[in-house]
Amino acid sequence: MAQIGYINYLVGTFILSGIFLLRYDTGTYRVAKMKRELKWARFAGWSNIVLGIVTFGANWVYENFFW
Numbered sequence: 001m002a003q004i005g006y007i008n009y010l011v012g013t014f015i016l017s018g019i020f021l022l023r024y025d026t027g028t029y030r031v032a033k034m035k036r037e038l039k040w041a042r043f044a045g046w047s048n049i050v051l052g053i054v055t056f057g058a059n060w061v062y063e064n065f066f067w
Contacts, residue, residue, distance in 0.1 A: 007055065007059045008059075010055060011052045011055050011056045011059070012052075013052075014048045014049070014052030014055060015048070015049055015052035015053070017048050018044075018045045018046065018047070018049035018051075018052065019045070019049070021041055021042075021044050021045030021048065022041075022042065022049075025041040025045070026038055026041050026042055026045065029041055
């Protein structure tokens with residue numbers, strides 16, 4: 001049974017925002033030598049990527065085993 005939902009958009013948003021944070025914000029903070037902001041940008045970027053992967057995995061488990 002095909003189901004239309006918004007989880008895939010959420011996963012994409014989490015992962016893309018994490019990549020953009022790691023790519024652009026960390027570079028900007030590194031050049032400006034803002035150590036605290038660099039650390040938090042890395043944390044936020046990796047957190048978004050991990051949240052995207054966990055959300056994808058949880059959705060896959062739900063679709064395959066519980067639905």
